[in-house]
Amino acid sequence: MDFDLTEEQAQIRQLARDFCDAEVAPGARELDRTEAFPDELLPRLFEIGFLGAPVPETYGGMGVDYLSYGLIVEELGRTDASIRSMVSVNVGLVATALLNWGTEEQRREWLPRLATEGLGAFGLTEPGAGSDPSSMTTGASRDGDDWILNGSKIWITNGARGILTIVFARAGDEGITAFLVPQDSPGYDGHSIHGKLGLRAGDTAEVVLRDVRVPDHYRLGEVGQGLKIALNALDSGRFSLAAGATGISQACLDAAVRYADERIQFGRKISSFQLVQQLIAEIYLDLEPSRALYWKVAWKHMKGERHTVESSVAKTFCSEAAVRNADRAVQVHGGYGYSDEYPVGRYLRDARVTTLYEGTSQIQRLLLGRHLTGENAFT
Ligand SMILES: Cc1cc2nc3c(=O)[nH]c(=O)nc-3n(C[C@H](O)[C@H](O)[C@H](O)COP(=O)(O)OP(=O)(O)OC[C@H]3O[C@@H](n4cnc5c(N)ncnc54)[C@H](O)[C@@H]3O)c2cc1C
Incomplete structure (x- = not known):
C-alpha cells in the first residue's frame, strides 16, 4: 500500500x-x-x-x-x-x-x-458509567465564576502522570459539560492502577475529584455540550486506536515469520509446514485490510469529511484483527510464545484491551446497526 x-x-x-x-x-x-x-x-x-x-x-x-x-x-x-x-x-x-x-x-x-x-487525559468513564456515559454521576455546580467538581473516574489513561484532564461532569439539569482540569488542582487525586492484563507501562488511573475548583474560562465548549465533545473526540481516538492495532498486527506478522524461519522440527524449518504457513497467511489477511481501513479514515479526514462510521468500522476491525493475529503469533511460537522471552505474549495482552476501550466491540456494532437500519438498539 x-x-x-x-x-x-x-x-x-x-x-x-x-x-x-x-x-x-x-x-x-x-x-x-x-x-x-x-x-x-x-x-x-x-x-x-x-x-x-x-x-x-x-x-x-x-x-x-x-x-x-x-x-x-x-x-x-x-x-x-x-x-x-x-x-x-x-x-x-x-x-x-x-x-x-x-x-x-x-x-x-x-x-x-x-x-x-x-x-493530557480524557476523563469520561466512571465506575458505574462505562458504555453508557450518559449515566455519569460526577457533578459540577456553579460557585460564582467557578465550578466545583465532585465525583470519580476510572480507567483514565494518563490520569495520574499527566498535566491536564478533560473531565466530563453533569452540570445539574444543564447536562454533561467538559472541563479542563489541571492535574495539580487541589482536590484532584489520581492513582495508577496496577495489575492490568496489558498496557502495563502505561498510566491508567483512578481519579477522585473532591471539591475541585475550576474557573469558568476552563470550561470546554458550551454547558451541556459535553457528550457531543466526547463523541466527536472519539472519532479521532478510534482512528488512532485502529492505527495502533494495525501496528500490533504488523508486529505479529514480523515475529511469526522470523520465528518460523528459525525453529526446526522434524528436521525442517517450521515455516515449511503448510499449517504454519496458513497461520502466517491468516495474519497477513487480517493485517492488510486493517491498514486499508485506517488509511481510509485518514483520507476522509484530510478531505475535511466526517468519518464517524469509518472510524467505528476501522476501530472494530483493526482491534479484533489484532487480537486474532496475536493469538496466531503465539500459536506459531508454540510453548515459547507463552513466555516473555518472545514478545508475542505481550502483543496478545496489549491487543486485548483494544476491543474494550473507546467503545467495546458490542457498542460499535450497535452504532453501526443504528446507522444501517435507523433503529436504536442501545436500550
Ligand atoms: C486500559 C484501559 C484504558 C482506558 N482509558 C480510558 C480513558 O483514557 N478515558 C476513559 O474515559 N475511559 C477509558 N477506559 C474505559 C473504557 O472506555 C471502558 O472500559 C469501556 O467503555 C467499557 O466500559 P465498562 O468497562 O464500564 O464496561 P461495561 O459498559 O460495563 O460493559 C460490560 C460488557 O457489557 C457490554 N454492553 C454494555 N452495554 C451494552 C449494550 N447496550 N448492548 C450490548 N452489550 C453491552 C459491553 O460490550 C461489555 O462486553 C479505559 C479502559 C481500559 C481497560
Missing part, C-alpha cells in the same frame, strides 16, 4: 520506524515486566514531536497530516502499545478536543504544553 504515500509521509514513517526500533522496542519487555512508567522515554517522545504530531505548528505541534500521524501511531503500536496508547489519548482525544472545541486562549495555553511538556 506504499504507492500512495507522498515523499513527506514516507519520510515521517521512516523517522517513526527508526525511532521506535532504536528507542522504543529495546525497553518494551522490561517496562511490561516491571509495570514501570517510561520516565526516560517520555521526554524523547516530546522532543521528537510525536506527542503533538498533527497539532498545527502555531500551537507547538509538528503539523503533519492525519495519515502521517496514523503512520507514527502504527509504528508505536508495532513496538510498544503502552506508549502508543499514551500518545493516542494525548493527541487523538485531548489535543483534538481542544482544537475542535477550545477557545483561542485555551488552545494557546494548553496545546503547546501537551505537545512538549506533559500528557
